[in-house]
Amino acid sequence: MRRERRQPGALIAVSIIAGTVGWNGYVLLLPVAFAFPVLWALARTRRTAAIISAGYFLAASRALPQGVATFYSSDLWPGLLLWLCASVGFVIVHTVLWTKRTGLRPCYYLLAAALMAIPPFGITGWAHPITAAGVLFPGWGWWGLAAATAGLMGLVTRMWPAVTIILTGFWIWSAALWTEPKLPEGWRGVDLELGASLGRDVSLDRYRDMIATVTARASDGVRAIVLPESAFGFWTPSVERLWLQALKGSDITVIGGAAIVDEGGYDNVLVAVSSDGARTLYRERMPVPGSMWQPWRALFSQSGGARAHFFKNPVATAAGHRIAPLICYEQLIVWPVLHSMLEDPDLIVAVGNGWWTQGTSIVAIQRASAKAWARLFAKPIVFSFNT
Structure with missing residues (x-):
């Protein structure tokens, strides 16, 4: 019983860490965002999936309240309200498309990722894990985007440990050989x-x-x-x-x-x-x-x-x-x-x-x-x- 109570709390805590670390301004840490689909899939209830989604998104966009307060020369309340409103689309999409049926999860997650990439949900679709494709597969172009998408789908299956190991290997290799994008000549x-x-x-x-x-x-x-x-x-x-x-x-x-x-x-x-x-x-x-x-x-x-x-x-x-x-x-x-x-x-x-x-x-x-x-x-x- 205690284990069942601890599991949702642990998933939520890790989702907050993933959003904080993955979206801190260091390009090589972007693949940490790939933890989100794993946590989403490990949720045992729709409610837990919703809180995991909220925790990840709110942590990733944590700077918004302070930025809005500075922009409008106001206190934090308008920023906090906008922060919460912006998370609604992300949370709704990932809550509605969460399912207990493991065989359907890859397709449902693919649909969620697609919805958060294009309007109307994509209008507030920042913190999208697919952004890390450029770190995992630099220079691969559209094939890299496809590989990253396949990796995200694999992370919501029962084979997620093996997929994680493979993606981590690409991440380490990329980090070891990483070069900054070039400034165009002239x-x-x-x-x-x-x-x-x-x-x-x-x-x-x-x-x-x-x-x-x-x-x-x-x-x-x-x-x-x-x-x-x-x-x-x-x-x-x-x-x-x-x-x-x-x-x-x-x-x-x-x-x-x-x-x-x-x-x-x-x-x-x-x-x-x-x-x-x-x-x-x-x-x-x-x-x-x-x-x-x-x-x-x-x-x-x-x-x-x-x-x-x-x-x-x-x-x-x-x-x-x-x-x-x-x-x-x-x-x-x-x-x-x-x-x-x-x-x-x-x-x-x-x-x-x-x-x-x-x-x-x-x-x-x-x-x-x-x-x-x-x-x-x-x-x-x-x-x-x-x-």
Whole structure:
């Protein structure tokens, strides 16, 4: 009797540890997330499976309350509420699809993993174990994704100890030979430490400082410089003319984040500027739910909020390369990167404005996730973040 009472508690405790360790910002620890399907399958009741799912997800996203409190300059309560709401989809999917029938578990878990990878559940589908595919099978591409998926399915069967040993062998081998994703030749990412003022300070002095930063980073062989999300602020004709004048006679392309506002709301975008002109390079597919993407406004005939371009513009062309852009939140979820990889881009461009994550591991987790995907598909990657 005591053993039966201890078993659920032990599974829940380990699920919390798996979420905490796997999602701490160190790319080589991402495979710890593969413990979750084992724990989910070992649950003896649906209720235990639900608590295991909640424990894993809440531990993995533990930085959210503090980040939200910083973003809104409030206490922790709004962040705690959003934290709990975000976990609902993950918990519901894994609770409903849990089954005592061991023969059906692999198929049910595959369905749960698929649902958490694509909208609508995939909208809050961070902490997805499949992200670790790039650590276990670097360079394998779609075959690596298939191998990782097969491994996840195997972990919910009675053969999970053997599957665990095999996956651990791949993990050790990968860690021993691990190399960071390469920086593409001729590209340079710029990290800034401007805090909350980036994108909000639209003074001429700020733009001149940004132009000076770009000029200082330019050197022989550099063809493209990437700035963080919101670096250009609100994209207006005046801002465009300023940058065009600054790059006149230069052969450098500057890519940076901006907001394009109209009466219905705004698009969070990447803009490419060179001496030849300026153009909108990319419109974000999945802005941050709640703080940016607010679909409920339409129900009350209200405007505002960022638009989500779910399955549009997976790749863009800049400086002679086809790039897979990932803005901030898109680095934490699955479908944007897979959507882009279907087009076989030349490189990944990952940008963010993480000033509100100070004191948390959110930016480190974003970088680790993007690195894992870059290694899986053997793509160079450029990072540019503001903190």
